[in-house]
Amino acid sequence: MTIGERIKLLRKELKMSQTEFGQRIGLKQAAIGLYENGNRSVSEQSIYLISQAYQVRAEWLRTGEGPQRLNELQPSWDDSSIDDADRTIINMYLALSPDKRKFLKEYILKLAHELQPDTNNASSNLDIRDSH
Numbered sequence: 001m002t003i004g005e006r007i008k009l010l011r012k013e014l015k016m017s018q019t020e021f022g023q024r025i026g027l028k029q030a031a032i033g034l035y036e037n038g039n040r041s042v043s044e045q046s047i048y049l050i051s052q053a054y055q056v057r058a059e060w061l062r063t064g065e066g067p068q069r070l071n072e073l074q075p076s077w078d079d080s081s082i083d084d085a086d087r088t089i090i091n092m093y094l095a096l097s098p099d100k101r102k103f104l105k106e107y108i109l110k111l112a113h114e115l116q117p118d119t120n121n122a123s124s125n126l127d128i129r130d131s132h
Contacts, residue, residue: 001064008036010056010068025049051095058095
């Protein structure tokens with residue numbers, strides 16, 4: 001199944017016309033039709049917009065692999081310390097491509113390591129500008 005076919009499948013599941021589907025993400029009916037028919041490549045921006053607007057995984061759109069919906073990946077958190085911002089961050093992370101996830105994961109791990117209390121110093125001298 002192509003990315004265009006997955007877009008059409010999603011749109012049909014949502015019982016939306018091409019016009020309705022496109023309006024929500026700022027695209028015209030013609031663009032959605034071209035995507036669905038494989039006559040136009042789907043841009044990364046469009047993949048992101050579709051993913052966010054319709055709560056579908058960007059990786060599923062690209063490849064058809066894994067769960068279709070973002071909420072199928074959400075852990076069931078009863079912990080009151082997990083707030084809406086945490087969930088938003090996690091959902092945005094899960095919507096990234098594997099390469100972008102790898103980059104972000106490495107950056108976060110490096111940053112977390114640098115933020116760990118240093119037993120030799122009273123405080124950490126982390127300068128985020130040095131982390132880029």
